[in-house]
Amino acid sequence: MNKYKIVSLVLAFALLATLVRLVYVSQSEGQPAAAESKASVVFQNILNRKSVRAYADRKVTREQLDTLLRAAMAAPTGRDMRPWKFVVVDDTAALSALAGQLPYAKMLPQAAAAVVVCGDLSVTDDQGKPSTNWTFDCSAATENLLLVAEAMGLGAVWTGVYPYDERVQAVSQALSLPEHIVPLNLIPIGYPEGNPTPKDKYNSDNIHFNAW
Amino acid sequence: MNKYKIVSLVLAFALLATLVRLVYVSQSEGQPAAAESKASVVFQNILNRKSVRAYADRKVTREQLDTLLRAAMAAPTGRDMRPWKFVVVDDTAALSALAGQLPYAKMLPQAAAAVVVCGDLSVTDDQGKPSTNWTFDCSAATENLLLVAEAMGLGAVWTGVYPYDERVQAVSQALSLPEHIVPLNLIPIGYPEGNPTPKDKYNSDNIHFNAW
Numbered sequence: 001m002n003k004y005k006i007v008s009l010v011l012a013f014a015l016l017a018t019l020v021r022l023v024y025v026s027q028s029e030g031q032p033a034a035a036e037s038k039a040s041v042v043f044q045n046i047l048n049r050k051s052v053r054a055y056a057d058r059k060v061t062r063e064q065l066d067t068l069l070r071a072a073m074a075a076p077t078g079r080d081m082r083p084w085k086f087v088v089v090d091d092t093a094a095l096s097a098l099a100g101q102l103p104y105a106k107m108l109p110q111a112a113a114a115v116v117v118c119g120d121l122s123v124t125d126d127q128g129k130p131s132t133n134w135t136f137d138c139s140a141a142t143e144n145l146l147l148v149a150e151a152m153g154l155g156a157v158w159t160g161v162y163p164y165d166e167r168v169q170a171v172s173q174a175l176s177l178p179e180h181i182v183p184l185n186l187i188p189i190g191y192p193e194g195n196p197t198p199k200d201k202y203n204s205d206n207i208h209f210n211a212w
Numbered sequence: 213m214n215k216y217k218i219v220s221l222v223l224a225f226a227l228l229a230t231l232v233r234l235v236y237v238s239q240s241e242g243q244p245a246a247a248e249s250k251a252s253v254v255f256q257n258i259l260n261r262k263s264v265r266a267y268a269d270r271k272v273t274r275e276q277l278d279t280l281l282r283a284a285m286a287a288p289t290g291r292d293m294r295p296w297k298f299v300v301v302d303d304t305a306a307l308s309a310l311a312g313q314l315p316y317a318k319m320l321p322q323a324a325a326a327v328v329v330c331g332d333l334s335v336t337d338d339q340g341k342p343s344t345n346w347t348f349d350c351s352a353a354t355e356n357l358l359l360v361a362e363a364m365g366l367g368a369v370w371t372g373v374y375p376y377d378e379r380v381q382a383v384s385q386a387l388s389l390p391e392h393i394v395p396l397n398l399i400p401i402g403y404p405e406g407n408p409t410p411k412d413k414y415n416s417d418n419i420h421f422n423a424w
Contacts, residue, residue, distance in 0.1 A: 018227060038363055045250070046356050074414075076369075085419075087422075144359075158288050211299070
């Protein structure tokens with residue numbers, strides 16, 4: 001047998017094996033596996049979200065904050081009214097001023113930024129009616145924001161403002177909010193300090209089937 | 213030149229090209245890309261969520277529904293009170309009975325299932341106080357449920373129940389809910405029929421920086 005005939009045979013086998021491997025690797029990136037992992041990534045991110053109250057000394061950019069707000073504004077709202085406004089606080093003096101007014105948000109000066117999610121009571125539907133359920137809509141928007149923060153490696157925590165009068169007044173005054181803008185919550189945001197872990201809150205006793 | 217020499221050369225080039233492609237494909241599955249894409253997958257899923265009101269004739273399993281409820285129960289709650297209960301309706305007769313009571317949920321018999329997210333007014337904190345803000349907590353839980361449904365290829369829509377007395381009564385009666393369980397909403401779930409598309413609701417006018 002010619003020596004090049006042997007080389008050809010060996011090369012042909014090697015090529016075949018490499019092609020098989022390539023097809024296998026490519027398929028593992030294919031449609032069904034990708035669909036599976038998309039659901040898994042979203043689900044795991046929801047389970048991994050935790051309240052983060054201590055922050056590293058590291059900046060969060062306005063571009064990152066814009067991503068959080070894009071997520072927030074993708075939430076569903078009753079009668080598609082979108083009765084929300086957002087105040088981003090990323091000025092050190094403004095964060096300290098807010099913290100001074102809010103005894104329960106002492107971690108604010110350590111945060112890189114905060115988002116105040118507000119209801120806009122001046123928004124009306126096509127029949128001129130204001131939103132009945134702006135707190136539900138703004139809560140769903142807040143959850144979107146918290147989930148994207150988690151996915152981006154940021155830490156955040158929902159601190160309640162509405163319906164507590166003294167907190168609503170303190171935040172409204174610190175941010176010069178007009179009367180029709182009601183702060184629902186204040187979300188400090190930053191890179192997590194330490195290793196905060198999520199809670200497992202699943203409880204099958206909370207589930208009923210087809211009737212109580 | 214020997215013909216096997218030519219074959220060997222051609223095979224050697226083909227093998228080299230395939231190996232280069234294999235290395236490239238394998239590297240594109242690597243670590244940094246995965247971290248980047250996690251945030252992107254979560255963000256895109258939030259943007260892709262839409263209200264789905266028409267469903268294909270296809271079952272949704274109890275395992276899938278359990279995943280939705282695990283996501284719901286991972287939401288944050290005020291003072292960690294978890295003031296929620298969930299009624300899963302996946303019996304055809306029960307879905308039809310509910311639809312009969314709810315003029316605005318006529319699509320229910322076409323859905324594979326529905327989840328009724330309820331507040332539990334009997335849950336109290338360590339000082340014996342009931343939840344002030346169970347509607348916020350249940351709204352965040354609902355958003356988690358809707359997001360995982362989207363990620364799993366399912367379609368769902370938030371239909372409001374609370375605070376509308378006649379709807380609360382209709383759902384409570386259909387599901388035999390006790391007095392302390394208040395249905396916040398009813399979420400029909402199924403595989404989407406047709407091609408529902410998400411809304412782009414981003415509006416930079418909704419964002420203020422450091423003060424109004």
